[in-house]
Amino acid sequence: MKITAQEEYGLRCLLQLARVPKGQLVSVREIAEKEGLSAAYVEKLLRLLSRAGLVHSVRGVKGGYTLNRPASQLTLGETIQALGRLETTDHICRSFTGNEVACVHFTNCGIRSVWSGLTAYIQGFLNKTTLDTLLDNEYEVSERLGKRLGVIGN
Amino acid sequence: MKITAQEEYGLRCLLQLARVPKGQLVSVREIAEKEGLSAAYVEKLLRLLSRAGLVHSVRGVKGGYTLNRPASQLTLGETIQALGRLETTDHICRSFTGNEVACVHFTNCGIRSVWSGLTAYIQGFLNKTTLDTLLDNEYEVSERLGKRLGVIGN
DNA sequence: CGATAATATGACTTTTTTGTCAAGTATCCT
DNA sequence: AGGATACTTGACAAAAAAGTCATATTATCG
Numbered sequence: 398m399k400i401t402a403q404e405e406y407g408l409r410c411l412l413q414l415a416r417v418p419k420g421q422l423v424s425v426r427e428i429a430e431k432e433g434l435s436a437a438y439v440e441k442l443l444r445l446l447s448r449a450g451l452v453h454s455v456r457g458v459k460g461g462y463t464l465n466r467p468a469s470q471l472t473l474g475e476t477i478q479a480l481g482r483l484e485t486t487d488h489i490c491r492s493f494t495g496n497e498v499a500c501v502h503f504t505n506c507g508i509r510s511v512w513s514g515l516t517a518y519i520q521g522f523l524n525k526t527t528l529d530t531l532l533d534n535e536y537e538v539s540e541r542l543g544k545r546l547g548v549i550g551n
Numbered sequence: 552m553k554i555t556a557q558e559e560y561g562l563r564c565l566l567q568l569a570r571v572p573k574g575q576l577v578s579v580r581e582i583a584e585k586e587g588l589s590a591a592y593v594e595k596l597l598r599l600l601s602r603a604g605l606v607h608s609v610r611g612v613k614g615g616y617t618l619n620r621p622a623s624q625l626t627l628g629e630t631i632q633a634l635g636r637l638e639t640t641d642h643i644c645r646s647f648t649g650n651e652v653a654c655v656h657f658t659n660c661g662i663r664s665v666w667s668g669l670t671a672y673i674q675g676f677l678n679k680t681t682l683d684t685l686l687d688n689e690y691e692v693s694e695r696l697g698k699r700l701g702v703i704g705n
Numbered sequence: 706c707g708a709t710a711a712t713a714t715g716a717c718t719t720t721t722t723t724g725t726c727a728a729g730t731a732t733c734c735t
Numbered sequence: 736a737g738g739a740t741a742c743t744t745g746a747c748a749a750a751a752a753a754g755t756c757a758t759a760t761t762a763t764c765g
Contacts, residue, residue, distance in 0.1 A: 424742090433655045454743090458732055591756070
């Protein structure tokens with residue numbers, strides 16, 4: 398149960414786009430520099446986000462990427478889905494079949510209902526969280542840091 | 552954001568132990584057969600659970616594995632922790648540093664508080680769920696299957 | 706005691722996920 | 736037009752996770 402690299406880094410790249418004024422293009426190179434990632438990798442991540450329809454690109458000199466919708470209308474859920482996919486129970490049952498063709502617990506599984514409850518909740522959480530919220534948090538954090546110094550929190 | 556193979560299969564092996572009367576030993580071979588996994592793999596998974604103190608083993612002919620505590624006192628949280636670890640925010644910050652030594656958002660991160668909220672909730676969910684609950688679910692499922700046939704549900 | 710049936714362990718192989726590269730296409734600017 | 740700057744893409748390389756193997760150790764039973 399963990400957050401994958403693609404999810405984490407992809408989200409960060411998306412937030413870089415969310416930080417600039419609406420419609421302004423940001424180049425891969427800029428993002429790569431700000432995030433401390435290679436340009437090639439950022440490119441790959443943005444491609445994933447682009448395929449999912451969260452961002453779009455403009456080619457050529459002065460080109461770059463931009464969000465397709467304002468950050469207030471982009472959810473963490475969609476983002477994760479685009480970058481790594483929060484597995485559905487169905488998906489889990491299909492993946493973990495051991496050496497058999499189908500899961501041995503197919504007709505009688507006590508785990509399934511728990512995973513399905515868990516993923517539904519996580520979905521709820523992620524779908525309710527919009528990207529502008531993350532930026533707001535950020536703002537609050539720097540506010541606090543301005544006053545009392547060095548506290549990291551959890 | 553997904554359930555890893557170790558978590559899923561490890562949990563299933565643990566449930567095999569939870570299904571037999573208290574103190575009764577179950578051999579790796581038995582579990583492997585019932586779960587459709589290789590004996591070597593089951594061995595590895597049980598070792599993880601054993602290191603974490605959830606089960607213990609008895610060697611030699613007639614040996615096998617058994618739970619250290621009744622299923623009602625074993626939580627999903629502990630199990631996941633033993634098998635794959637639900638990452639803490641701290642852990643996330645340390646892993647995802649890109650090409651830098653430390654995360655570029657270290658002092659001002661809007662993502663961190665969201666991940667930390669999310670993992671805390673998931674923890675809550677997992678820690679409240681005990682293994683006997685999973686077995687109860689299973690029982691209910693087979694009850695239902697006994698009456699009306701073929702329904703899988705999500 | 707010796708054969709057998711178990712667990713124990715660390716090294717190894719395979720597969721998946723991460724991340725990079727190189728070659729291509731579009732656009733802008735002079 | 737031609738050079739520079741950006742995105743596009745699929746193949747490749749590296750690293751991590753999953754899964755296997757060979758060998759050692761322990762206990763029971765005849």
